[in-house]
Amino acid sequence: MLTLPPLSLYIHIPWCVQKCPYCDFNSHALKEGVPEDQYVDALLTDLKQDAHYAQGRQISSIFIGGGTPSLLSADAISRLLSGVRDLVPLQPDCEITLEANPGTVESDKFTGFQQAGVNRISIGVQSFQNEKLTALGRIHGKNEALRAIEQAQQAGLDSFNIDLMHGLPDQSLEDALSDLAQGIAMAPPHMSWYQLTIEPNTLFHSRPPTLPDDDILWDIYEQGHKVLQAAGYRQYEVSAYHRIDEHRANETNDYRCRHNLNYWRFGDYLGIGCGAHGKITLPLQNQILRTSKIKHPRGYLAAKQQFVDQQSFIANEDLPFEYFMNRFRLFEAFPISEYSERTGQPLSSVEKTLADAEQQGLLTIERQHLQLSLKGHRYLNSLLESFLAD
Structure with a gap:
């Protein structure tokens, strides 16, 4: 019998200054200013229509x-989060993360986001x-990245993350480890360290760059993992590491990303905004519903009332x-x-699988708990294929 899992909220902001050649997310290059007032209105109407899916639960993370949410003003984020609180209940310690591109962050913007209610920033370095x-087609440089991290450190946030990629075009082992060392x-509390992959419907797919060979990729991963561990970071997910802090030892107050933990634990999430996806458990029907919203900003803003695609x-x-x-x-x-x-x-x-x-x-099964082994993580794709329906 299905039981209601924890519930999160995902909010999609679809605009970027320019589209990166590796990006397959639902993002659209800006041709003029962001219509933030109109879009916040649409987001809140979208959420109002989905609010009944909360089914009495509080939102544990947002x-x-x-896209690039940091293109929005702090005032727009404040109005958005205030409207969210009016429509759905939030846990008192709700984790609220906002993605930011270093090239779109002004000197006081993180402080404004923090005052608006954001308590965690994820910086796309x-x-x-x-x-x-x-x-990679990024609009920022090294100095802007370092300045954005310094701003996050000074903003009084509960935590912040930096995204780093490896396996970049013509990247050597030394290049990758240099990025990691920087x-x-x-000293970010959280690091997402993941390999560049070439996705369909991207510029890199139609014009592939020269990427490191498999031996170099494995050396980068293996040595980079050791470097992170030696620096006091613990890997808790395939591409995510958090700093170990003995003063923040319990799950409700550590540096792991609670929003992503809920995804990976097969929790529920409402998805609002252009192309946003949701997953909702319906215990009475004993079914799980997937939703997706209208993808293009023009169509989404014109929808007025019907945002579901x-x-x-x-x-x-x-x-x-x-x-x-x-x-x-x-x-x-996990049990x-x-x-x-x-x-x-x-x-x-x-059971047989x-x-x-x-x-x-x-994997190992002990005391009614299951855990993937290191070998299982290495051969994860093959293991997952065994769960596919015939």
Whole structure:
């Protein structure tokens, strides 16, 4: 039987100064100023229509992503978050993250965001080397990245994250470790360190750059992981690390991204804004609903009342793959009973697959808890294929 999991809120801001050649997110290059008042109005109307999906739950985290949310003014973010509080209840310690591009951050903007209610900033640095930033189509340079991090440190936030990429065009092991060393020197509480991948429908897909070979990529990952560990960062997800702080040891007050944890634990989330996706558990129907909103800003702003583009239920036969595809991104152990609680499916539907995986050394089952092994993480794609419906 399905039980209601924790609930988050994702808010999508679709505009960027320019589209990066590797980006496959729903983002649109600005041709004129951001219509922020009109868009905030639409977002709040969108949320009002979805508010009943909260089903009595408080919002545990909010993530304002994009696009480039830091293009919005602090006043717009303040009005947005105030409107959200009027429509859905928030947990007292709700984590509220806003993504920021160093090239769109003015000297006092982070302080304004913090005063508006944002308590966590995620800064899209990607690299500290100007030539690599140019190759990635970024509009900022090294100095702007360092200045943005310093502003986040001074803004009185609960936490902040920096995004760093590796496996960049023509990147050497030394280049990658240099970026990582610069990032660590800034002492962010959280780091997202992930490999550049070439996605369909991007400029890099149609005009592929020269990327490092597999041996260099593995050396970058292996040595970079050791560097992060030695600097006091713990990997808790495939591409996410948080600084270990003995004074912030419990889950409600540590440096992991609670919003992403809820995604990977197969929690629920409302999605508002252009192209935003949502996942909603409906216990009475014993089903899970997927929603997506109108993608293009022009169409979204013209919608007025009907923002949903598509919605569908996840088929029962697809639930094992959907659940484990998310859950196995995390390095933590978790109770086996969670599978049935989050999917509504009996444990018997996956018992043989789990037993086979344990025999192969891909995971361990102990005291009714399941945990992926290091071997399991290395061969994750093959393991996940075993949960696909025939």
